[in-house]
Amino acid sequence: MRRLPPVLLEDGCSRELLSLIRTILAACKEISFRVGQGALSGVLGSTLDENIQGETQKKLDVLSNQLLKDILLETGYVKAIASEEEDYTVAGNPDAKFIVAFDPLDGSSNIDINSLVGTIFSIMEAPEGSDASDPSIFMQPGDKQVAAGYVLYGPSTMLALTTGNGTRIFTLDKTHGSFLLTHEYAQIPAKTNEFALNMSNQRHWQPAMQNYVADLLAGDTGPRQENFNMRWIAAMVGDVHRVLTRGGLFSYPADTKDPNKPYKLRLLYEANPMAMLVEQAGGIASTGTERIMSIQPDAIHQRVAVILGSKDEVENCLSYHQ
Ligand SMILES: O=P(O)(O)OC[C@H]1O[C@](O)(COP(=O)(O)O)[C@@H](O)[C@@H]1O
Numbered sequence: 001m002r003r004l005p006p007v008l009l010e011d012g013c014s015r016e017l018l019s020l021i022r023t024i025l026a027a028c029k030e031i032s033f034r035v036g037q038g039a040l041s042g043v044l045g046s047t048l049d050e051n052i053q054g055e056t057q058k059k060l061d062v063l064s065n066q067l068l069k070d071i072l073l074e075t076g077y078v079k080a081i082a083s084e085e086e087d088y089t090v091a092g093n094p095d096a097k098f099i100v101a102f103d104p105l106d107g108s109s110n111i112d113i114n115s116l117v118g119t120i121f122s123i124m125e126a127p128e129g130s131d132a133s134d135p136s137i138f139m140q141p142g143d144k145q146v147a148a149g150y151v152l153y154g155p156s157t158m159l160a161l162t163t164g165n166g167t168r169i170f171t172l173d174k175t176h177g178s179f180l181l182t183h184e185y186a187q188i189p190a191k192t193n194e195f196a197l198n199m200s201n202q203r204h205w206q207p208a209m210q211n212y213v214a215d216l217l218a219g220d221t222g223p224r225q226e227n228f229n230m231r232w233i234a235a236m237v238g239d240v241h242r243v244l245t246r247g248g249l250f251s252y253p254a255d256t257k258d259p260n261k262p263y264k265l266r267l268l269y270e271a272n273p274m275a276m277l278v279e280q281a282g283g284i285a286s287t288g289t290e291r292i293m294s295i296q297p298d299a300i301h302q303r304v305a306v307i308l309g310s311k312d313e314v315e316n317c318l319s320y321h322q
């Protein structure tokens, strides 16, 4: 089986970008080890702190963030980083070409129940002549990503990665520590009968989403005349992995539960990298009204509505939003 570096070099990925990706993966291997050790690692449970978004930080959120941050800043491959667990962007090597936004551990509520979690990352180039400590270097639409991926810490540790030439899936061979190519080009089936939504928010959704889901739930007795099945892992990384593997529609739509927080998922380090992986695998990623990767960000921790996955089904859902 082919290892990650030659696969990416053949793709035309620069050595500089490859080094950065390998640096991120070095931290992810360490996170994978700690996650795998579970209660033995002493990092289950919560800290007493909250991040800038008012969410209680789990010990593993903090540890994963520290591992990624330290290795990225020490190796000097990045000009700056933005992380879910950092209030502000952190400046790195002023001469470096790339900037990285990441969710060090996605699916935090799954940590203590030994369920799926993962790391999501997005790589862009810093604008020419930009200042490493200027947060506006991250204010670029997702279309500017030069690479995006996630590492899923599940029964096996898997990497989904795109450098703009399709989405590939690798599996970590824990005996040698290498990511081996196990799925050459992921292709999301256009049609699906599976959807993923947190149904407990149903009454807080906008009418378009309410109507769309009502028709799914009506199954073969409703306008769709077919039955649909539902899945919810409560970790975007796990739900998107299923979508990449066998198709489906995943959504975290706008809701009115908390008027100060109409959306849940973060644009820079959740929605954008997942959107790139999904589009590169033939799927669609939208907010309901616009393509996610076309959004011009205006804040590091900006949130967006997300509807992504199988082309036909996402288009179906979007037709309710017009
Ligand atoms: O608690 P809910 O509504 O099921 O939300 C689950 C969603 O929240 C998230 O866990 C947010 O990510 P973090 O764990 O990185 O904060 C998503 O991965 C997931 O889709």
Ligand SMILES: [Mg+2]
Residues within 6 Å of the ligand: 103, 105, 106, 107, 236, 270
């Ligand atoms: Mg997350």
Ligand SMILES: [Mg+2]
Residues within 6 Å of the ligand: 061, 084, 103, 104, 105, 106, 107, 108
């Ligand atoms: Mg997180």
